Each structure stands twice: as C-alpha cells, then as structure tokens.
Amino acid sequence: MKRACITGGAGFIGSNLTDRLSANGVEVVIFDDFRTGRREFVAEALGRPGVSLVEGDVLDVALLQEAFEGCDWVFHLQANADVRRGLDHPRRDLEQNTIATSNVLEAMRANGVSRIMFSSTGSVYGEPELFPTPEDAPFPVQTSLYAASKLAGEGLIEAYAAGYGFTGLICRFVSILGERYTHGHVFDFFCALKRDPTRLRVLGDGRQEKSYLYIGDCISAILTAAEHHHDEPGAHIYNLGTEETVVVDDSVKIITEHLALSPDIEHTGGRRGWTGDSPLILLDTARIRELGWQPTLTIEQAIARTLEWLDSSDYAWREQLVGGVPS
Amino acid sequence: MKRACITGGAGFIGSNLTDRLSANGVEVVIFDDFRTGRREFVAEALGRPGVSLVEGDVLDVALLQEAFEGCDWVFHLQANADVRRGLDHPRRDLEQNTIATSNVLEAMRANGVSRIMFSSTGSVYGEPELFPTPEDAPFPVQTSLYAASKLAGEGLIEAYAAGYGFTGLICRFVSILGERYTHGHVFDFFCALKRDPTRLRVLGDGRQEKSYLYIGDCISAILTAAEHHHDEPGAHIYNLGTEETVVVDDSVKIITEHLALSPDIEHTGGRRGWTGDSPLILLDTARIRELGWQPTLTIEQAIARTLEWLDSSDYAWREQLVGGVPS
Numbered sequence: 202m203k204r205a206c207i208t209g210g211a212g213f214i215g216s217n218l219t220d221r222l223s224a225n226g227v228e229v230v231i232f233d234d235f236r237t238g239r240r241e242f243v244a245e246a247l248g249r250p251g252v253s254l255v256e257g258d259v260l261d262v263a264l265l266q267e268a269f270e271g272c273d274w275v276f277h278l279q280a281n282a283d284v285r286r287g288l289d290h291p292r293r294d295l296e297q298n299t300i301a302t303s304n305v306l307e308a309m310r311a312n313g314v315s316r317i318m319f320s321s322t323g324s325v326y327g328e329p330e331l332f333p334t335p336e337d338a339p340f341p342v343q344t345s346l347y348a349a350s351k352l353a354g355e356g357l358i359e360a361y362a363a364g365y366g367f368t369g370l371i372c373r374f375v376s377i378l379g380e381r382y383t384h385g386h387v388f389d390f391f392c393a394l395k396r397d398p399t400r401l402r403v404l405g406d407g408r409q410e411k412s413y414l415y416i417g418d419c420i421s422a423i424l425t426a427a428e429h430h431h432d433e434p435g436a437h438i439y440n441l442g443t444e445e446t447v448v449v450d451d452s453v454k455i456i457t458e459h460l461a462l463s464p465d466i467e468h469t470g471g472r473r474g475w476t477g478d479s480p481l482i483l484l485d486t487a488r489i490r491e492l493g494w495q496p497t498l499t500i501e502q503a504i505a506r507t508l509e510w511l512d513s514s515d516y517a518w519r520e521q522l523v524g525g526v527p528s
Numbered sequence: 529m530k531r532a533c534i535t536g537g538a539g540f541i542g543s544n545l546t547d548r549l550s551a552n553g554v555e556v557v558i559f560d561d562f563r564t565g566r567r568e569f570v571a572e573a574l575g576r577p578g579v580s581l582v583e584g585d586v587l588d589v590a591l592l593q594e595a596f597e598g599c600d601w602v603f604h605l606q607a608n609a610d611v612r613r614g615l616d617h618p619r620r621d622l623e624q625n626t627i628a629t630s631n632v633l634e635a636m637r638a639n640g641v642s643r644i645m646f647s648s649t650g651s652v653y654g655e656p657e658l659f660p661t662p663e664d665a666p667f668p669v670q671t672s673l674y675a676a677s678k679l680a681g682e683g684l685i686e687a688y689a690a691g692y693g694f695t696g697l698i699c700r701f702v703s704i705l706g707e708r709y710t711h712g713h714v715f716d717f718f719c720a721l722k723r724d725p726t727r728l729r730v731l732g733d734g735r736q737e738k739s740y741l742y743i744g745d746c747i748s749a750i751l752t753a754a755e756h757h758h759d760e761p762g763a764h765i766y767n768l769g770t771e772e773t774v775v776v777d778d779s780v781k782i783i784t785e786h787l788a789l790s791p792d793i794e795h796t797g798g799r800r801g802w803t804g805d806s807p808l809i810l811l812d813t814a815r816i817r818e819l820g821w822q823p824t825l826t827i828e829q830a831i832a833r834t835l836e837w838l839d840s841s842d843y844a845w846r847e848q849l850v851g852g853v854p855s
Binding site for chain 1: 683688803
C-alpha cells in the first residue's frame, strides 16, 4: 500500500486510520465534508508529510475522482451513521450510503483504482437466529434503513468485484469504541449524565446485548485483511468484533461508576431500544482471526478507554449538551 | 383487493397481471413509460371498465403518488431487466431498480398505501452452493449489478415493513416464459434463427441449467401470496419457479425442432454465458407450494407456449431483426 484515500477521513474511524497509515509510511488523502468529521481529529495528521485533504461531498463524483488520483486503495468510511433516526428521513441512508458508494466505485473505475475497503455493519444480519453470527449466516431480512443501505453498498462492491475485477474488502463492524468516539450509546449516556447526573433514561429494557470493538483493534483488523487480499481481486467479507457481549445495563454501570454517580435508571421498556435495534449482536469472528488478528482490549477496557478520552476531550461533546437529549 | 397500481403494467409480467386482476374485478392503474412496455399489451385491457393508465417515469415521485391514490396494493414490476449488459451502464440498475423502488415506497407512504409486491430475482442468490436454493440460503455474494440492485430493493422494502408497518411481498423469480415474453434467451434464440436459420451462437458452453416458469403460473403464485398476506404486515419472501431445470442446449433443441431447422450450433465456451450469469438456477419453491399453489405447465410446455405466441405476434420481435444480434 503506497497511497490511500479515506472517505470520511476526518471521522472517528477515518481519522484513526489516517494516523495509522501515515505512521506506516502510506500517503493519505483525507476526503471529508466535515458534516460529522472534525477538523480537530486531523489537524495533527495534516501537518505530516504525505497527508493531504480534499474537502467535499461524496455526491460530487468529479471531486472523488480527483481525490483518488494515484491511489492503490480507497477506504470508504464516509456514511450516514444516524442508525436510529433513519425513519425520520428515509432518503438519507439511500443517498449517503448507497448512492455515495456507487459514486465512489464509479470514480475509482474512471481512475483505474480497483481496491476498496467498505465499512459495513453487523446490522445487515437483521435479527439473526444464529449466534455468534457468521458471514454466511442464513439470508437475512433487513430491519433498518441504515442496514438496508449498507447491504446495498455491499452488493454494489461485490458486483464490481465480479464484473470489473475489483478487490472489495467488506468489513461488517460491531459498534466501535475508543479515542474520537462521538456517537453511539456510551456517548449518549455520558452526555445525558453530564446534563443531569441524577437520572438516566435507557431505551428498551436494558437487557439488549451488544458487542463492541476497540478502535485500535478495528484498524488493525482492517489493515490485516487489506494486506492479506492486496493482490487478490474478488469480494472478501469479514465480521469485525470481539467474542464477548455486554448487556446495556452493565455498560451503564461501568459508565456511572467511572463518573462516580448513582442516577435513577429509567427503562423505556421493550426488547428493542428503537425500531431496527437488535436485541442481541454477537458476530462470529473466526474468519478474521484466521488471518492472525486478535483484539487487544476487552469490551470493558474499551469502554474505560472511551470514557477517559471523553473526559480529556470536552470539545467533542460539550456542544451536545446544549440542544437537549442527543439520543 | 379492490384497487391496485401496477408499475411496469404494460410490460410482459405487468400486462398479464393487469388482465388477471381486471378479470377478477379489481380496479387497475397501469403505470408505465412504454420504454419497454408495449401499447399492444394493454390496448384491450384499457377498453375495460376499471382499468386506467398513468403514463410516466418511476423517477417522477409526484406522478407515482397520483397513480397510487386509493390503491390497496402496489405491484412494483417496473425494472431495468437488461441483466446481461449491466456492466455497460453501471448506473442504470441503481436508478431503475433501487432508486425507483425507494420512490415507489415514498409515494406509497405519502398516500397511506402500505402493501407492495416486488419482482425480485433468483439471481440475488449469486452462485449458490445449495440446490434447490431456499429463501434462507447462506448469505449470498452478488455477482451482477442487476441482482445487487434488486437485493437493494428487497432491503428497502424489508426496512419499510419493519419501520412503517408495510406489507412487503418479495417474489424471487426464475426466468418467466409465455405470452408477451419479449426478452431472454428463448426470445434471443428465436430472433437469431429468424435472421439466419443456418447457424446459432450460444453464449457459454450450453450446459448452463436454467429454471423457467410459465407466466400464467407466475401470476397465480403472486396473487396466492398477496391474498394470503393481505392483512399481515411484515416482509414475506417467496421463491417462484418450477421444480425442474432445462439445459440451455436442450432448450435450443426444442426451439429448432419447433421451427423445423437444423442450424450449426456454435458455443462461445465457458461455464457462464456472461459475467454474472449463473451456471445453475434451481429454486426451492416449498414455501409458495405450502400456500396451495403449484405450476400447471412444465418448462418444455412453457417454451412451446412461448414459441406459439412468438409465431402469432410478429410485431413483438420483427423490429429486433433489424438491429443485429439482440443478445
């Protein structure tokens, strides 16, 4: 890998990948519109030789084409990640996740770039009956617009792999935690407790089991798979996660203990936190482990690391406290 | 079922569905832009009470909304069905199959219409390893832009079922044959032999095994499932096909015997006729059979019926003979 473009390169995962690739001597083009990406996350990286920025929208194919010039990989991490509120704006997932992915693929094809890594999601499994859920689980039924739009992106990449000889690395993530984490339920609980330390509202019955992965481990897994398949066109699909889950109420406990608070906990009830929420997420990660990768942090350690980062980076959440409940 | 809109209502499947619904006393709104639909196919139906036409493009959401007024079902059959040449125009499948489906769903939501039947395809199974292939086969990898765009449409419908309480009937078709059939390999072979009766070029090695279903049986299956799930919101997925396959070379033989020709057969070679072609298609249809449906014609009978129709309807293929090989 010599030169890579990272769409969403100023976001949570993208900026961490930027740092790692740049440290490994890879030239990095950060492509971001800073809608959710943050300038603070890439300020340092942009001071290093070989790191550059193209500021713009993934719906702008000409600009994507410019950004991909001379790259041997595209890491397509840009996405609408507002999983929970998909039903409030049903076209957004289609545009930001599906059409944007088509644009990226077309811009690659125009430039002769044929290696793409795509950030998909464990939620493409819908509500699986098989745990841990393997990559070839029974053909799922989609339960959210977010997952449906990501599945559509996967399908496009697979078709480009079959039809144009692309190398398509599809990573189905669990929720990722760690430095620069700025959305998701640990973030929401943290902000809610900063706003009102006496009570905490938990969506669902609090018994939902979620799997998480530490951002540093996520980046290592992506690069392990990318290096492994560098010269192997085709579609390569990997679950990325840990082999454990944490119950929502237990992660609440970790957070309240970290903050030394004893809020009243209110559960909104129901097995799902919202329509499309999965009561249990646990991915089978045997495939990525076979490449020699393994996570270095447990979920509890990853939550602790996240809370430490939030403590030290109030620019990342202070503004959230103004506009009401962020969940 | 009282009033239904059929997108692609002047096409092969759509016009047959129009006739059947109208005969059953259902009011039908035919929505078609006549890009591939044919006025001849609906001329008679449009003379019947309760059948009307809205002429326009599925990318026109306002017009869709108008067409859906007062309907209790939408049969979304409009599609780009040029499976084979997807790689020549990679945006067309996305626009005509995925974005169009999103438009249909949004127009339904705006009108309070919540029952949709969607014409998907057995090719969403990619190259399965399990035959006959059931609806919950292992999570497939897409091999064509056509199938990827249809899978994306399925995902959207499933997400609308989960999120907005829609009833989503997804039918994964094998190739359909019969009256008004105007594309696909029987059609291509027929036209090629009309052009040059002395030779026939067959894509692939001729050993590909395909499954077909007679149009009359297809319509019965769709309506059996629609009636069964009329009052049952959620996603309902059915394979539609027969329990047999026919080898491409054998269907060539049926066609040449029907035309009383003995052309030289040339195979282009390879297991696949084109990139994304499946060497073997055979769907498990136990699920639709459990509702009491079964096909009335064998594949051989369906091919014969198709050839008889082509013989009697030269308006449907005569123009194809001008522009060179239609495949």
